[in-house]
Amino acid sequence: MGKIVFWGIIRTGILLPMIWITSGYIETKYWWTLVTLSVYGVIIHPAILQYKIFREENLPVVEDTLCSSCKHFDVTAVLCMKYDEHPTENYLPCGGSDWEPGDGEKRRI
Ligand code: SF4
Incomplete structure (x- = not known):
């Protein structure tokens, strides 16, 4: 579980400066869409996938x-x-x- 949080923090640390840099180049209405999609695609979705893998790998240990x-x-x-x-x-x-x-x-x- 710690690995999921760790990599979430790393991805957030990489994504935030990129979002900040792009804010000066993209119109605000498109920028918010880009922010929403990139936060989901770079931070949330990979964390969900990692959690599913973690759960599948550890379910036998937890149950049996x-x-x-x-x-x-x-x-x-x-x-x-x-x-x-x-x-x-x-x-x-x-x-x-x-x-x-x-x-x-x-x-x-
Ligand atoms: S049975 Fe209990 S004490 Fe022994 S390894 Fe498992 S959790 Fe630890």
Whole structure:
């Protein structure tokens, strides 16, 4: 998830000066259209795609591993908070020995 935010900030940092530079060359009514389209196309749409990929890649970990029911698991980052590592389908940072029951609620990313 941090990667999505990081690249969103990078894209915003690149896009803003470009938008500012073009403001002197394009009529205002077209400029706002350009701003809207470029913000969506350069910042929002790639972030949505990255999030979908992130979700698809991590759904098996969130739904089918021991970590998914552990109180140390942060579902939004798909991270074991106790070991500060990312569990996978084939790797649990604690090997199952430090599992503790969570709140019992179904978690979603
Ligand atoms: S303590 Fe173990 S079971 Fe719990 S989230 Fe971390 S690796 Fe998974």
